[in-house]
């Protein structure tokens with residue numbers, strides 16, 4: 001039984017309000033005791049400015065990037081935040097208008113330009129956004145704030161200063177990469193991105209960036225495309241948000257939400273076009289799973305896995321077991337783009353309206369898919385999955401495709417288990433038991449959930465009028481790799497100190513401590529924990 005709370009006061013609207021940056025870190029009031037082994041920094045990215053020049057930014061992913069940092073030291077906590085000095089932000093502040101087109105907001109025409117120069121500006125091609133508001137991760141020893149375009153922004157993880165705008169096109173043939181890379185224990189970074197580029201080889205490129213170099217040279221200089229996966233529809237590649245990686249394989253789930261390249265590559269020829277205008281649903285393909293080997297990097301083009309249509313943003317974890325690949329996903333059933341429901345005007349509505357809008361949206365479901373590695377010398381029409389612990393199936397069809405049916409790990413009416421996290425350093429790519437997620441209630445974040453992916457048991461942390469962020473798992477150091485803690489930035493609008501860093505015991509989701517700050521913290525999307 002899954003119950004959900006009501007939010008009649010619509011306190012969640014506060015996490016979509018603009019805030020000011022801080023000039024220096026502010027102290028937090030600690031309630032409870034911060035574990036002595038927990039020292040380091042929580043770094044998170046999110047939108048922090050939701051209007052420019054009196055004009056609103058329309059979409060959740062348009063807000064100007066704000067970097068947040070909670071420093072934990074000797075049982076005390078401080079909070080700091082600075083706006084990223086992206087070109088998008090700096091030029092918006094300078095010209096007091098939206099200069100760079102964002103995900104769902106078109107640049108405001110330059111009033112100083114006449115109709116001809118404006119017209120030719122459009123033919124100069126869009127200036128891709130560098131509003132890196134989505135995640136922050138390391139490449140070598142450097143920290144980068146990222147979105148999903150070809151621009152990533154190097155930042156100073158202590159001062160939160162913006163250091164350098166980096167164009168990945170200088171190093172890799174990609175139009176962008178996801179904000180969800182995989183990182184090997186040796187620091188090698190793997191990612192995947194659309195490639196509309198050269199000779200119209202419209203595909204998806206899996207890229208590899210080596211770890212920090214002994215000679216201190218730039219790791220990006222040694223990055224390369226490992227393997228190219230074909231697009232199911234030549235001129236319409238799918239939107240990619242994340243991918244799976246095991247010890248020996250990459251898994252790419254190709255969703256029926258497509259980028260219309262005719263629009264995207266020419267889109268800016270008509271005024272007011274945004275990235276959101278370039279998406280369209282494919283109503284016939286369903287969802288395809290692609291497999292590639294890691295070493296040697298090779299696309300397995302005879303492994304043609306198919307299933308019904310769903311949106312996929314976040315892979316939870318992927319692992320190999322007895323000749324099968326187990327793929328755990330946060331899915332949204334159907335082919336309508338879920339991002340259509342993430343416009344700020346939607347998210348800021350009164351609670352009854354928020355609930356009404358979510359009724360027609362794709363429905364969330366945590367699902368386990370199992371891919372058989374041997375699809376050749378097998379019998380047609382028979383379930384190929386022989387793992388004892390899952391009801392997921394895979395059946396070879398006469399046309400050579402393998403039809404997949406999932407095992408549902410969690411499902412609740414308009415109750416998503418999203419922004420999934422695991423004990424990444426110990427369990428990524430390996431058989432595991434626990435996933436931690438942010439509970440979305442009609443798209444509003446209102447609880448933290450621990451899901452046992454073997455038993456399907458859940459534990460929940462929830463508090464009245466509280467709106468948490470993605471929970472971040474931090475392993476407790478020690479011989480016995482027992483669990484650790486979950487960290488989440490929680491907004492409690494009515495409270496005297498309206499935001500706090502929540503520290504939960506990852507075993508039983510009991511509160512260990514909270515560090516309250518006298519500031520509202522706008523919604524954050526993803527982040528990382530930086531060990532001292």
Ligand SMILES: CCC[C@@H](CCO)COc1cccc([C@H](O)CCN)c1
Nearest residue numbers: 061103134147148175176194275278
């Ligand atoms: C037409 C879509 C293009 C792709 C990049 C091409 O590989 C997505 O581009 C953006 C642009 C702006 C903000 C974002 C956000 O990252 C989304 C939500 N995470 C994505």
Ligand SMILES: [Fe+2]
Nearest residue numbers: 241313314526
């Ligand atoms: Fe994400």
